[in-house]
Amino acid sequence: MENVVQISAENYTAILELAYKAAILQDALFANAALGYKEKSLIFGANTDLDTVAKYLFPDKYAEKIAELKAAKEDDEQ
Numbered sequence: 001m002e003n004v005v006q007i008s009a010e011n012y013t014a015i016l017e018l019a020y021k022a023a024i025l026q027d028a029l030f031a032n033a034a035l036g037y038k039e040k041s042l043i044f045g046a047n048t049d050l051d052t053v054a055k056y057l058f059p060d061k062y063a064e065k066i067a068e069l070k071a072a073k074e075d076d077e078q
Contacts, residue, residue, distance in 0.1 A: 021057045028053045 033042045055062045
């Protein structure tokens with residue numbers, strides 16, 4: 001058999017999960033995009049659903065980042 005690749009069900013599931021996450025992020029990111037200065041770039045507004053998307057798709061990374069930012073803020077306040 002030529003051009004055939006075999007992967008485990010676990011790897012296949014991981015690939016599908018990543019593709020799903022990428023599609024959701026793409027939709028959330030570009031749904032709120034606006035034209036930037038001189039209409040040569042995009043601006044991604046702060047009032048988007050990206051917070052909710054990130055919290056749902058990447059809960060561990062989301063929690064880590066919140067802890068990191070809180071620690072940095074506390075260090076700055078001291």
